[in-house]
Amino acid sequence: MIRFDRVGVVYEGHGAPVLREVDLHVPEGELCLVVGRTGVGKSTLLGAVNGLVPHFTGGTLRGRVTVDGRDTAHHPPRELADVVGVVGQDPLAGFVTDTVEEELAYAMEQLAVPPEVMRKRVEETLDLLGLADLRHRALHELSGGQQQRVAIGSVLTAHPRVLVLDEPTSALDPTAAEEVLAAITRLVHDLGVTVLLAEHRLERVVQYADRVAYLPGDGTVVHGPPAEVFRHTAIAPPVVELGRLAGWRPLPLSVRDARRAAAPLRESLAARPAPAPRRGGAEGDTVLSAERIVVRYGPVTAVREVGLELRAGQVTALMGRNGSGKSSLLWALQGSGPRQGGSVRVVREDGRPPKDPKRVTAAEARRLVGLVPQTPTDLLYLESVAQELAQSDLESGRGPGGEAGPTARRILDRLAPGIPDDTHPRDLSEGQKLALVLAIQLAAAPRVVLLDEPTRGLDYHAKEALTGIVAALAAEGRTVVVSTHDVEFVASAADRVVVMAEGEIVADGRTDEVIVASPTFAPQVAKILAPLPYLTVHQVTVALESAGAAR
Template sequence: MIRFENVSVTYDSAPEPTLRDVQLTVPEGELVLLVGPSGVGKSTLLGTVSGLVPHFTGGTLRGRVTVDGRDTRTHKPRELADLVGTVGQDPLAHFVTDTVEDELAYGMESLGLAPAVMRRRVEETLDLLGLAELRDRPIATLSGGQQQRVAIGSVLTPHPKVLVLDEPTSALDPAAAEDVLSVLQRLVHDLGTTVLLAEHRLERVVQYADQVILLPAPGEAPVLGTPADIMRVSPVHPPVVALGHLANWTPLPLSVRDARRRAGPLRERLSTCTPRTPTAEGTQRPRPATPRPAAAKRTLASLFRRPPVSPDASATTATATTGAATATATALGVRRGRVEALRRVDLSVTPGETIALMGRNGAGKSTLLATLVGMIEPTSGAVTVSGRTPHRTPPRELIREVGLVPQEPRDLLYADTVAAECAAADQDAGAAHGTCRELVSTLLPGVRDDTHPRDLSEGQRLALALAIVLTGRPPLLLLDEPTRGLDYAAKARLVTVLRALAAEGHAIVLATHDVELAAELAHRVVILAGGEVVADGPTAEVVVSSPAFAPQVAKVLAPQHWLTVAQVREALS
């Protein structure tokens, strides 16, 4: 169905090809997963199938890509619309109408389908993706995950032969992600649809794949094989595969079910051990934390030199030293139009504490973060951050107290180069020259100063936006889906930086659907549902008892409270 013949892609500003001599065939009626570290060219490879590369992105395409016999060099994206359905990493860039139902119908209108056919397919898609209750909602009022589902639905209604999806579950809660993947599997099995998707959250999708394409590094030839064969050699793999490597299981498990069948002896070995769990004081219990090498300590310390403290920042210093709450919400309520986004929310965030906000799409997580940073005024109740009322505090004062990394990192990026973004961040934060650039190098190794932010992948842009916010070292750091688009290595670097900040006394609140990140980093998990807090407690206690929010290791080793491969590795050593 899809054939790559000696395909190379070189962008105008790049010294080396992003893709080089790709020779692949994707058969009809299979779900093929594209994996590899951030920045290796996965989005570029997908773009060649839809015709976006090079017709929209520019650059030079050598070789030939054909989809059902059509050459994408000679067919522009609109000439492939009846054959290829595409959803990119940013759903907002995908929409052309204002409401959910109109968006689902738009692609079929463009193809001239009969109104009766359009109506039936819209209803089918609303039911398939759980969007029926949102059919009349303006797209602008939806959460990021709800928008993602609408974007996927809009390419399903025309019934294309090929679906190309870039990070389709990155903004979805675990239950919604399973629903979307089950729909894709039904399309593959029942209708013979060919699905090519790139995804960093392999724990969600690898067990559904028929074949896996591994892009090892920029410019290197891809490797095609079965999921088991590729996961054995892939530098990126889900926690259940890492656990299999650690326990020397053969063959490697690809799903929780496979791993549980082999995990009896491992559970018995671990039954006399107690997992180390993070605490808000930056240590781990019940045993002392293993000290980090001195060189690593100096490196991390050098990244977080405090900017000069202004008189306005004195309250921040007092808060950090006394251990009083950095932020509090009391009986907080927020109404946005007809939607009651938050109801009677009570939350207290203390210095050095990392809290993961979890819950289904539309539960109110992003609204809560926006209220803490002063972007939304509460309808009822009260919010304070370091003794200030956020929505009444001038932005120049509030930025010293709280920083937000939004779901869309482009909202923070205005300059033409990475170097210019970093220089502006240093100036705005009053930080030493080079502070932001050091953070970028830590989170995003190998990115050149003259790179335009728009030429970065979604995960790379997020890392740049995060570095910009971290440069100001706010006492309260808010992150909305901070691992969207990040591979496992980039996520590990992010965890290292955030742990260092928490150890220094910074409070961190992250809204996330990434259960593995919550298990690795969070001291507490707060679960929202319908705008209300339905659970609030230590991470292990909350997530182990939740089928939706438990990480893979917890599911494999339940009822014991192991959350991460690192915990298991330390116990076995």
């Protein structure tokens, strides 16, 4: 169905090809998972399937890409629209109508699908993706995860033979992600749809893949059965990392398979001291106090009289399903978002009385509370990466290479190394854009740092770097709040977990207590090794190494 024959892609101004000598064949009715670090060319590979590369992006395409027998070099995207459906990384950028129902119908209108068929498909898709209650809602009013589901649904209604999905679950909570992936799997198994899917949160999708295409970063693509490819990849989900560590063969790709192989490992770990729980962060003084916060959007109450205290040196994960009010709460704490009730007080470092970020100047508010939004491009407005970084250093009072702290460039290089200074921010991948905005905001080192879905678009290595930066901020006495659906990141980075539902806090406690108690939020290692108190592969590694050293 999809065939790459000796394909290479070179963009103007880039010396090295993004893709080179790629040979890849994806048969009809297979799900091919595309993996690799941020910026290695996954989006270029996906874009070549429907002709966006090079018809829209520019650059030079060598070799031949065919989809259902059509050569993409001679068929622009509009001539492949009946065969290939594409969902990009930023769903909001692809919307062309105002409401959910209109967006689901739009692609079918362009393909001249009869009205009675359109109505039936819209209803089927609303039920398939759990969107029925949102059918008349305006798209801009939806949460990021809800927008993601609408974007996928707008493609599914056209019944394409090939689906190209770029990070389809990145903005979804674990339950919603499972629903979407289950729907995609049904399309593959029952209807013979061919799916090419790129995803950084491999723990969610690897068990569904028939084939893996791994981009190591040199322009080539290594592909084959998942268990074979992941044996040697530089990135892998926790279940695979644990399988490598334990030497399991065949390599497990699901929690179920890993639990079957894990009995000897559990027995070995049970005989050793349990890992110490993460510190609770309670040793620091209160930095931010929020009381009875209320946020409304018309008749909809997004946050219902929420109270929250954040302490110095504490990393708090804010979790909950899509639309539970997490982003609204963050914006209310930061001061820029709507707040119809309640108060926020942030303690200042110079000993002056606490201030509400909503009641001070923008410059002072940035030093009190920094926020990285879900859509990082909202904060990018200059012409190059170097200009963005220099402006951040200027506003933060940090000269290039000075002793006041890490500059934005140093932080960026830790998160996503190798981004050239002269690159336009809009030309970066979604993960690189996020890394740039993180660097810009963290350079100011505010007392409170709020991160809204910061791991979206980041690979495992970048998330490890982000964990280190978050830990360093906490060590400086700052408090960090991370709104996220990424349970694996929470397991490694957070001291405390706060769970929201319908605008209210329903759980608040130590990380190992809250996430293990919920099957939805439990990380893979916790599920595999339960009832042992392990959350990450790193904890298991340390336990095994300490046992070896003791012997």
